[in-house]
Amino acid sequence: MSAAPSNWQKATASGGGGENCIELQAGKAEGTIRVRESLLPDTEIITTKANLAAFIEGVKNGEFDHFVK
Template identity: 55%
Template structure:
Protein backbone atom coordinates (compact mmCIF):
# COMPACT_ATOMS: atom_id res chain seq x y z
CA UNK A 1 0.00 0.00 0.00
CA UNK A 2 2.56 2.63 1.05
CA UNK A 3 4.71 2.21 -2.08
CA UNK A 4 2.15 4.04 -4.25
CA UNK A 5 1.36 6.76 -1.70
CA UNK A 6 2.96 10.18 -2.15
CA UNK A 7 4.43 10.72 1.33
CA UNK A 8 5.53 14.24 2.24
CA UNK A 9 7.73 15.50 5.04
CA UNK A 10 8.78 18.90 6.23
CA UNK A 11 11.63 20.69 4.50
CA UNK A 12 13.09 21.02 8.02
CA UNK A 13 13.72 17.25 8.05
CA UNK A 14 17.16 17.67 6.51
CA UNK A 15 16.94 15.76 3.25
CA UNK A 16 15.97 12.34 1.90
CA UNK A 17 18.27 10.27 4.12
CA UNK A 18 16.99 11.55 7.46
CA UNK A 19 15.19 8.72 9.27
CA UNK A 20 13.64 10.77 12.09
CA UNK A 21 10.76 12.38 10.27
CA UNK A 22 6.99 12.41 10.46
CA UNK A 23 5.56 11.92 6.99
CA UNK A 24 2.04 12.75 5.84
CA UNK A 25 -0.08 11.73 2.88
CA UNK A 26 -3.60 12.51 1.69
CA UNK A 27 -5.53 9.51 0.33
CA UNK A 28 -9.26 9.29 -0.39
CA UNK A 29 -10.14 12.10 2.01
CA UNK A 30 -8.05 10.69 4.85
CA UNK A 31 -4.75 11.92 6.28
CA UNK A 32 -2.11 9.24 6.80
CA UNK A 33 0.80 9.73 9.20
CA UNK A 34 3.90 7.63 9.77
CA UNK A 35 7.41 7.90 11.13
CA UNK A 36 10.10 7.44 8.52
CA UNK A 37 11.99 4.93 10.67
CA UNK A 38 8.87 2.70 10.97
CA UNK A 39 7.15 3.17 7.61
CA UNK A 40 4.81 0.18 7.95
CA UNK A 41 3.05 1.68 10.99
CA UNK A 42 0.48 4.13 9.65
CA UNK A 43 -2.03 6.22 11.60
CA UNK A 44 -5.15 7.36 9.76
CA UNK A 45 -7.14 10.46 10.68
CA UNK A 46 -9.06 13.27 9.03
CA UNK A 47 -8.34 16.97 8.58
CA UNK A 48 -10.44 18.12 11.53
CA UNK A 49 -8.86 15.70 13.99
CA UNK A 50 -5.35 16.48 12.74
CA UNK A 51 -6.05 20.21 13.05
CA UNK A 52 -7.28 19.72 16.64
CA UNK A 53 -4.20 17.65 17.51
CA UNK A 54 -1.78 20.21 16.06
CA UNK A 55 -3.59 23.01 17.91
CA UNK A 56 -3.24 21.03 21.13
CA UNK A 57 0.48 20.51 20.54
CA UNK A 58 0.97 24.22 19.90
CA UNK A 59 -0.98 25.06 23.07
CA UNK A 60 1.21 22.76 25.18
CA UNK A 61 -1.58 20.31 26.04
CA UNK A 62 0.78 17.33 25.71
CA UNK A 63 3.91 18.78 27.31
CA UNK A 64 3.43 16.62 30.41
CA UNK A 65 4.18 13.51 28.30
CA UNK A 66 7.74 14.64 27.53
CA UNK A 67 8.66 16.87 30.45
Protein backbone atom coordinates (compact mmCIF):
# COMPACT_ATOMS: atom_id res chain seq x y z
CA MET A 1 0.00 0.00 0.00
CA SER A 2 1.40 3.42 -0.92
CA ALA A 3 1.57 6.34 1.48
CA ALA A 4 -1.21 8.92 1.45
CA PRO A 5 -0.38 12.17 -0.34
CA SER A 6 0.77 14.98 1.97
CA ASN A 7 -0.45 17.74 -0.37
CA TRP A 8 -4.04 18.65 -1.12
CA GLN A 9 -5.34 16.46 -3.94
CA LYS A 10 -8.15 17.29 -6.35
CA ALA A 11 -9.83 15.55 -9.26
CA THR A 12 -8.39 16.29 -12.70
CA ALA A 13 -11.95 17.14 -13.83
CA SER A 14 -11.76 20.23 -11.58
CA GLY A 15 -9.69 22.09 -14.15
CA GLY A 16 -6.27 23.68 -13.99
CA GLY A 17 -7.18 26.93 -12.27
CA GLY A 18 -8.13 25.39 -8.93
CA GLU A 19 -11.18 27.61 -8.54
CA ASN A 20 -13.87 24.93 -8.71
CA CYS A 21 -12.74 21.90 -6.80
CA ILE A 22 -13.11 19.86 -3.67
CA GLU A 23 -9.71 18.89 -2.28
CA LEU A 24 -8.67 16.01 -0.01
CA GLN A 25 -5.66 15.41 2.19
CA ALA A 26 -4.71 12.74 4.70
CA GLY A 27 -5.56 13.89 8.22
CA LYS A 28 -3.12 14.11 11.10
CA ALA A 29 -4.97 11.44 13.09
CA GLU A 30 -4.72 7.90 11.74
CA GLY A 31 -7.62 7.00 9.44
CA THR A 32 -8.88 10.56 8.92
CA ILE A 33 -9.30 12.65 5.78
CA ARG A 34 -9.37 16.45 5.54
CA VAL A 35 -11.79 17.96 3.01
CA ARG A 36 -11.95 21.54 1.79
CA GLU A 37 -13.54 23.64 -0.95
CA SER A 38 -11.04 25.56 -3.08
CA LEU A 39 -13.09 28.76 -2.79
CA LEU A 40 -12.92 28.57 1.04
CA PRO A 41 -9.48 27.04 1.69
CA ASP A 42 -9.44 28.04 5.37
CA THR A 43 -12.58 26.00 6.08
CA GLU A 44 -12.12 22.25 6.42
CA ILE A 45 -14.02 19.26 7.62
CA ILE A 46 -12.36 16.15 8.97
CA THR A 47 -13.96 12.80 8.35
CA THR A 48 -12.98 9.15 8.50
CA LYS A 49 -11.85 6.97 5.62
CA ALA A 50 -14.95 4.83 6.17
CA ASN A 51 -17.31 7.83 5.91
CA LEU A 52 -15.56 9.10 2.79
CA ALA A 53 -15.70 5.62 1.23
CA ALA A 54 -19.45 5.41 1.89
CA PHE A 55 -19.96 8.85 0.33
CA ILE A 56 -17.91 7.93 -2.75
CA GLU A 57 -19.94 4.75 -3.14
CA GLY A 58 -23.12 6.85 -3.04
CA VAL A 59 -21.70 9.16 -5.71
CA LYS A 60 -20.83 6.16 -7.89
CA ASN A 61 -24.38 4.87 -7.46
CA GLY A 62 -25.87 8.19 -8.60
CA GLU A 63 -27.44 9.03 -5.23
CA PHE A 64 -26.34 12.68 -5.46
CA ASP A 65 -26.89 13.30 -9.17
CA HIS A 66 -29.90 15.52 -8.47
CA PHE A 67 -27.57 18.11 -6.90
CA VAL A 68 -25.72 18.69 -10.19
CA LYS A 69 -28.47 18.28 -12.77
